Amino acid sequence: xxxxxNNLSIVKxxxxxxxxxxxxxxxxxxxxxxxxxxxxxxxxxxxxVNFYDPMHQKIFSSIENLIYKGMLxxxxxxxxxxxNEKDDINVPEYLVKITKFSTSARQAIEYSKIIxxxxxxxxxxxxxxxxxxNAKENNLDSSxxxxxxxxxxxxxxxxxKGTFNSSLIKFDDAMKQxxxxxxxxxxxxxxxxxxxxxxxxxxxxxxxLHQSDLIIIAGRPSMGKTSLATNIAFNAAQNIQNxxxxxxxxxxxxxxxxxxxxxxxxxxxxxxxSNDIRRGRISDEQFDRFLETSKNISELPLxxxxxxxxxxxxxxNRARRIKRLHGLDLIVVDYIQLMRxxxxxxxxxxxxxxxxxxxxxxxxxxxxxxxxALSQLSRQVExxxxxxxxxxxxxxxxxxxxxxxxxxxxxxxxxxxxxxEPREATVEHAEWQAKMNEVAHLAEIIIGKQRHGPxxxxxxxxxxxxxxxxxxxxx
Numbered sequence: 001x002x003x004x005x006n007n008l009s010i011v012k013x014x015x016x017x018x019x020x021x022x023x024x025x026x027x028x029x030x031x032x033x034x035x036x037x038x039x040x041x042x043x044x045x046x047x048x049v050n051f052y053d054p055m056h057q058k059i060f061s062s063i064e065n066l067i068y069k070g071m072l073x074x075x076x077x078x079x080x081x082x083x084n085e086k087d088d089i090n091v092p093e094y095l096v097k098i099t100k101f102s103t104s105a106r107q108a109i110e111y112s113k114i115i116x117x118x119x120x121x122x123x124x125x126x127x128x129x130x131x132x133x134n135a136k137e138n139n140l141d142s143s144x145x146x147x148x149x150x151x152x153x154x155x156x157x158x159x160x161k162g163t164f165n166s167s168l169i170k171f172d173d174a175m176k177q178x179x180x181x182x183x184x185x186x187x188x189x190x191x192x193x194x195x196x197x198x199x200x201x202x203x204x205x206x207x208x209l210h211q212s213d214l215i216i217i218a219g220r221p222s223m224g225k226t227s228l229a230t231n232i233a234f235n236a237a238q239n240i241q242n243x244x245x246x247x248x249x250x251x252x253x254x255x256x257x258x259x260x261x262x263x264x265x266x267x268x269x270x271x272x273x274s275n276d277i278r279r280g281r282i283s284d285e286q287f288d289r290f291l292e293t294s295k296n297i298s299e300l301p302l303x304x305x306x307x308x309x310x311x312x313x314x315x316x317n318r319a320r321r322i323k324r325l326h327g328l329d330l331i332v333v334d335y336i337q338l339m340r341x342x343x344x345x346x347x348x349x350x351x352x353x354x355x356x357x358x359x360x361x362x363x364x365x366x367x368x369x370x371x372x373a374l375s376q377l378s379r380q381v382e383x384x385x386x387x388x389x390x391x392x393x394x395x396x397x398x399x400x401x402x403x404x405x406x407x408x409x410x411x412x413x414x415x416x417x418x419x420x421e422p423r424e425a426t427v428e429h430a431e432w433q434a435k436m437n438e439v440a441h442l443a444e445i446i447i448g449k450q451r452h453g454p455x456x457x458x459x460x461x462x463x464x465x466x467x468x469x470x471x472x473x474x475x
Contacts, residue, residue: 198235
């Protein structure tokens with residue numbers, strides 16, 4: 001047996017344990033060395049990490065470096081890279097030998113698909129082995145559910161990206177995304193490129209809800225936070241349905257049950273008070289309208305998860321599952337303070353909230369969708385004369401303010417004014433009534449932070465009976 005043939009046999013015999021195809025790896029590298037143009041086609045399917053033979057990984061990386069520098073990659077130009085390589089084989093001679101295995105570009109692409117499939121199978125084996133090892137450990141800090149969630153995440157990463165470390169994005173790829181976004185906004189008359197809220201003035205300010213953004217809606221109790229979030233979720237789901245696209249909205253309702261949430265939506269759309277629906281105090285005409293509305297919106301692509309005190313890990317896994325099966329345009333969380341961080345968190349609530357907001361931002365980036373999360377405000381708001389919320393009023397404001405891309409506050413002057421009603425049949429009561437008539441049905445959405453746009457306020461109408469926000473009529 002000649003020296004070169006021995007090189008090939010050593011490579012082949014050393015790799016029999018895990019799924020692999022050494023011949024396909026040799027053919028691909030040989031094809032690139034003969035014709036560098038094939039590299040561009042193959043590089044869209046595989047990278048160096050997908051090769052099984054560590055030497056093939058090194059060779060592919062060296063080829064990639066030379067081609068990116070605008071240089072020719074062949075056995076001669078690669079020779080110096082491997083002259084001092086301490087291995088069982090003579091790499092320079094090996095490079096010459098495998099050029100005889102070169103094939104057409106079409107075949108090389110098919111071979112690269114085989115290599116990628118072998119890589120996926122090897123990763124599946126690794127994940128399985130890791131899952132078995134974790135399951136055997138008697139670790140009090142880790143439950144069976146944690147093991148499932150961690151394994152699911154690894155599987156999702158493998159399914160979506162093919163590798164666990166693909167966070168590096170070349171600037172030209174990022175620039176392409178920017179151009180696509182700007183082009184979409186240019187073609188859209190309203191300048192909306194993100195998920196539309198369905199509220200004209202709010203969309204004008206935000207340009208819709210953008211991918212990878214964490215948007216916070218904050219306010220004191222009874223201000224209408226959940227109502228606004230529900231309105232936005234419904235409008236976004238209806239927009240998906242009207243466009244005929246395959247996607248959905250995920251609503252994680254930690255405070256309200258799915259029945260309560262659906263009642264709100266039907267109340268808003270049918271214009272029947274939710275309290276009247278629950279008590280059955282509706283006319284025959286209203287009941288018919290209730291049934292018709294229910295029928296019309298029953299197919300909305302809206303998923304509701306009512307798990308109380310859900311952890312950030314569980315939410316992440318369920319969002320991934322929804323995206324994989326149905327597509328995903330928007331995640332709504334009601335609300336942050338009812339969520340849990342890790343089971344091992346012993347650093348206090350502030351640190352736990354920080355962990356949650358970081359997790360929500362990570363979900364937004366990983367899945368490429370906006371995450372709309374609700375948050376309570378501290379009682380400091382009540383101590384000021386104007387009661388208008390500020391960023392400092394956010395509970396655990398440091399982490400929420402820092403991680404959020406957009407922070408909006410819901411403020412209704414009528415809510416506070418209603419509680420200051422003077423004695424009837426007085427001049428003060430007449431003045432109060434005039435003021436109430438002016439502000440009773442108005443709400444302000446105060447944009448206190450927007451990373452990529454202006455701050456300011458948007459005035460909306462609020463129909464409290466139907467928990468519905470809508471655009472003002474005078475604009």
